Amino acid sequence: MARITAGIGCSHIPVLGFAHDHKKTQEPIFKPAFDGFDWTRQWMKEDAKPDVVILVYNDHASFFDMKVIPTFAIGCGERFGICDEGFGPRPVPEVEGSPDLAWHIAQSLVLDEFDMTIVNEMDVDHGLTVPLTMMYGEVDKWPVKVIPLAVNVVTYPPPSGNRCWALGEAIARAVASFPEDLNVQVWGTGGMSHQLQGPRAGLINAEWDNRFLDGLTGDSDTLRTIQHVEYLRETGSEGIEMVMWLIMRGALGKSTRAIHRHYHVPVSNTALGHIVLEPVG
Amino acid sequence: MTAITDVAAYLAEFDDIPGTRVFTAKRARAGYHLNQFAMSLMKPENRERFKADERAYLDEWPMSEAQKQGLLDRDYNRLLDLGGNVYFLAKVFSTDGLSFVQAVSTMTGMSVEDYQAMMVAGGRSAKGARSIRDKN
Ligand SMILES: [Fe+2]
Numbered sequence: 001m002a003r004i005t006a007g008i009g010c011s012h013i014p015v016l017g018f019a020h021d022h023k024k025t026q027e028p029i030f031k032p033a034f035d036g037f038d039w040t041r042q043w044m045k046e047d048a049k050p051d052v053v054i055l056v057y058n059d060h061a062s063f064f065d066m067k068v069i070p071t072f073a074i075g076c077g078e079r080f081g082i083c084d085e086g087f088g089p090r091p092v093p094e095v096e097g098s099p100d101l102a103w104h105i106a107q108s109l110v111l112d113e114f115d116m117t118i119v120n121e122m123d124v125d126h127g128l129t130v131p132l133t134m135m136y137g138e139v140d141k142w143p144v145k146v147i148p149l150a151v152n153v154v155t156y157p158p159p160s161g162n163r164c165w166a167l168g169e170a171i172a173r174a175v176a177s178f179p180e181d182l183n184v185q186v187w188g189t190g191g192m193s194h195q196l197q198g199p200r201a202g203l204i205n206a207e208w209d210n211r212f213l214d215g216l217t218g219d220s221d222t223l224r225t226i227q228h229v230e231y232l233r234e235t236g237s238e239g240i241e242m243v244m245w246l247i248m249r250g251a252l253g254k255s256t257r258a259i260h261r262h263y264h265v266p267v268s269n270t271a272l273g274h275i276v277l278e279p280v281g
Numbered sequence: 282m283t284a285i286t287d288v289a290a291y292l293a294e295f296d297d298i299p300g301t302r303v304f305t306a307k308r309a310r311a312g313y314h315l316n317q318f319a320m321s322l323m324k325p326e327n328r329e330r331f332k333a334d335e336r337a338y339l340d341e342w343p344m345s346e347a348q349k350q351g352l353l354d355r356d357y358n359r360l361l362d363l364g365g366n367v368y369f370l371a372k373v374f375s376t377d378g379l380s381f382v383q384a385v386s387t388m389t390g391m392s393v394e395d396y397q398a399m400m401v402a403g404g405r406s407a408k409g410a411r412s413i414r415d416k417n
Contacts, residue, residue: 014381061368065320066313086323086375154368156305157291160284193404197367198358200300201385202396204404227285229294233411237301266400268382 002101002175002182006048007248007256008040009216009275010134012057012189014126015268017090020133033272036262037134040276043260044135045143050185052098054105054171055128056149056247057189060085062125069155070117072167074109075148076102081123092129098145101178105147108174114167124148131189134274153190153241157228164243165224168250175251188248190241192263193234194270203236204271210263212242213275219255238270248277255280297414302361312364315352318342319369328376357388 019030026034044050062083064070077097082089109116128148136143152158159167168186175184192209195201215223223246231240249256260276285291295303302308309316318339321327331338339349351359352373360370367385374384386396399405411417 061316061320061366061372062323066309066316066369084323086372154304154366155309156295156303162284193407195301195405196381196385197361197388198300198302199389200298200405200410201389202399202405203407203410204400205407206403208407228291229298232295232298232301232303234407237303265403268380269385269400271404 002178002180002184004172004175004184004186004251004279005050006185007252007277007279008131008135008185008187009213009245009248009273009277010131010187010189011191011267011270011272011274012127012130013267013270013272014085014130017126017130017133020138021091030267033264033267034134036264036272036274039260040135040274041137043276048185049183050144051182052101052145052147052184054147054149054175054184054186054251055131055189056151056187056244057124057127057131058151058153058241058244059125060127061154063123064150066155069152070119070150071152071159072114073117073119073150074102074106075119075122075124075150076106077120077122080146080148082129083123083125085125090126090129092133093139093141095124095128095132095142095146095148098147100180101175101182101184102147104178105171105174108177109167109170112170112173114170119148119150122148127189131187149247151244151247153243158240158243160228161226161243161246162224164246165221165250168247168252171247172251172253186248186251188245190244191235191239192242192271192273193236193239195236196238196269198237200236202269204265205235205239206263206265206271208234209271209273212245213258213261213263213273216245216249216275216277217256217258223249252277252279253281297412299410299413304366308364309366310364312348312366314342314344315348315360315363315365316369318344318352319365319372322372322376331376355387357384361388
């Protein structure tokens with residue numbers, strides 16, 4: 001049986017991809033951000049070794065434009081190319097999919113009344129590739145298969161936090177009913193507090209972000225009731241990306257334990273957050 | 282828990298957030314061609330054509346004159362008001378060779394240096410920036 005063994009929360013700040021690709025991770029402005037991932041990289045390689053990651057992220061007007069706006073889209077293809085985000089594609093390996101598991105999850109979710117958009121061909125942007133880089137560093141081939149799960153957090157309304165959490169719960173049911181023995185992780189990416197627009201740009205709320213990280217651990221589910229307007233007021237207009245972390249949290253079941261945590265301000269305009277969670281019980 | 286189903290009440294709250302234009306359906310409709318124009322700059326050949334004659338390239342898109350002028354002026358706050366979304370507008374400032382920090386700072390009325398210094402010092406505080414009504 002496939003099983004969800006861990007969840008990871010991680011910001012997907014584009015400049016971290018740039019810093020990695022240009023060998024700048026040890027420069028003073030980037031080093032503190034990258035240092036907090038040393039633990040995770042070693043743990044991934046030596047202990048966790050997932051077969052598949054269900055990687056929850058959002059596209060930033062890279063593959064999806066205004067023509068079609070899926071609220072939840074699951075990538076069921078064999079592979080996913082790397083988007084050219086305006087400076088040529090990042091020099092990272094193509095992303096290998098896990099179509100058998102992805103299609104199983106897609107079917108299970110629809111029967112479970114989550115009406116997913118199924119995507120067979122798509123390129124993925126920094127929202128997906130930066131977390132891979134943070135967790136695996138420089139590789140010739142990603143050592144894991146990836147099921148991209150793209151969430152609309154750009155055009156309002158995005159899905160509610162509660163709905164995201166419930167989707168995570170449904171993903172856990174889907175994974176548990178897949179017959180093959182697979183070690184699966186769920187990653188929630190984006191955030192934490194940041195605002196990239198308007199006179200209020202640059203907003204950071206470390207206190208709120210850290211309360212959010214606290215709330216991901218243990219058996220509380222109060223985070224699922226946070227309304228969009230609270231994310232907007234407290235964490236800036238782009239802080240809404242944190243609803244994607246709740247899909248990851250929902251997939252971990254009733255209770256969790258944090259085995260690693262990292263927070264750093266700023267990385268360009270953004271608060272960087274990272275947490276590694278294990279399901280308890 | 283009870284889901285929010287009153288669209289008008291949901292949207293009304295967004296207007297109370299200082300210095301922020303939430304990308305609502307209304308803005309998405311008004312800005313449709315503006316954002317799709319920006320998206321076209323993902324292709325190098327379109328960037329070249331835009332750079333060679335901005336006005337001529339803009340005239341190929343069914344945008345309002347105000348949107349075209351906002352783009353020519355790189356007035357990003359105005360473009361947000363006219364339905365632009367920052368992830369799409371990013372294609373415009375990337376074409377200009379500007380980073381997010383450089384472009385975003387122009388919307389704050391601060392110099393790039395002051396904006397960067399604010400970020401390094403921990404960013405803009407949420408205190409006083411949460412609500413126009415509650416002044417908190
Ligand atoms: Fe993002």
